[in-house]
Amino acid sequence: MAVDVNELRCLCADIATRAAELVKRQRANLAAAGELTASGTKSSDVDPVTVVDKASEELIVGEIAKRRPGDGILGEEGTDTASTTGVEWIIDPIDGTVNFLYGVPHYAVSIGVVVDGELAAGAVCNPATGELFTAAAGQGATLTLGTETTRLRASAATEVARCLVATGFSYSSEWRADQANILTSVLPAVRDIRRAGSAALDLCAVAAGRVDAYYEHGTHPWDYAAGALIASESGAVVRHPGLRADGAEGGLTAAAAPGVWADFSALLRRAGADAPLHKNTCNDPNVGL
The missing domain is CATH 3.30.540.10 (Fructose-1,6-Bisphosphatase, subunit A, domain 1)
Structure with a gap:
């Protein structure tokens, strides 16, 4: 039907x-x-x-x-x-x-x-x-x-260095340590970071051009299902772990304006953010450098 x-x-x-x-x-x-x-x-x-x-x-x-x-x-x-x-x-x-x-x-x-x-x-x-x-x-x-x-239209950003980036942190203290290490690589490479506390609204902020990009690990499908579609339909590029994923797997959810997606994705890879947190080796200070 x-x-x-x-x-x-x-x-x-x-x-x-x-x-x-x-x-x-x-x-x-x-x-x-x-x-x-x-x-x-x-x-x-x-x-x-x-x-x-x-x-x-x-x-x-x-x-x-x-x-x-x-x-x-x-x-x-x-x-x-x-x-x-x-x-x-x-x-x-x-x-x-x-x-x-x-x-x-x-x-x-x-x-x-x-x-x-x-x-x-x-x-x-x-x-x-x-x-x-x-x-x-x-x-x-x-x-x-x-x-x-x-x-809604995603921003017209074309330079990662001028991007305002939203992110979020886990309720697990161990994962937060990894996220802090990732952040030390991401923050110097962008305009600034915002941590507002709602993945759904962060994705909507990408859609509205209020931020240029977003990334977070360990979110669940209910956190990003609606927001992922809203961001995508605004023209942003969106990646998420899947609609039946378990947030405990530590997968990455990310979104960015189309003009910076490739470079933003590359930045996340260099920062060690591309892998799920439970497999991440970011406690090694040499990772992402």
Whole structure:
């Protein structure tokens, strides 16, 4: 059965907006009650999950099941339902939970849709700002804020030395040491580094030309599924480990404006960032020099 990617895009946008409204409302209520805390942890003691993460995923899963029964769903908070339609949803109810807890206005609901193994549509919505990024395969990417919608274009950067680069760090202290070593090779070769705390929004920043490139190890499909499509549809070049990859494998996700992709990729290789972190030898100070 043929699937209309624009219909999927609209559905992603609607559900992501609904979930973002829930996240914003529940955060305000918990903060007012002095109860804005982590309810548990995931990959490490500093990787939190909150009741709002779980409530957001519950809303998203419920909406998908109601509107498209039979579709598969993969969610960060444990949802893993097999597809009988060839369509699978990959969702992150709050990407950037630490920012959410601290009140840093840079976290997002991320919803991507895969049809027959290929990204077809996606939406990323920031509850704190109201920004809604969307894309459909072959149809471009847009940013909607209020009543204004603009088409997204990756930057026209052509020199890595003048690139503003976004990145992120693992919750594993061992991996952070490797990432710090990689950064010492990357930072001198670019304009500057930004670490904002949400992979989904970092990819959208590439799409919007707010940064010229992005790289990070150990992200999960729910972190990058929607953002990867949005960045790609803006004209950026995107690499990710796969839509069924395990972030624990330490694979690289990267995106860059088309005019710098080749040189940026070469820089990452020289820095030792091309290999998964668990295979990386960046603790050797000679690597990447």
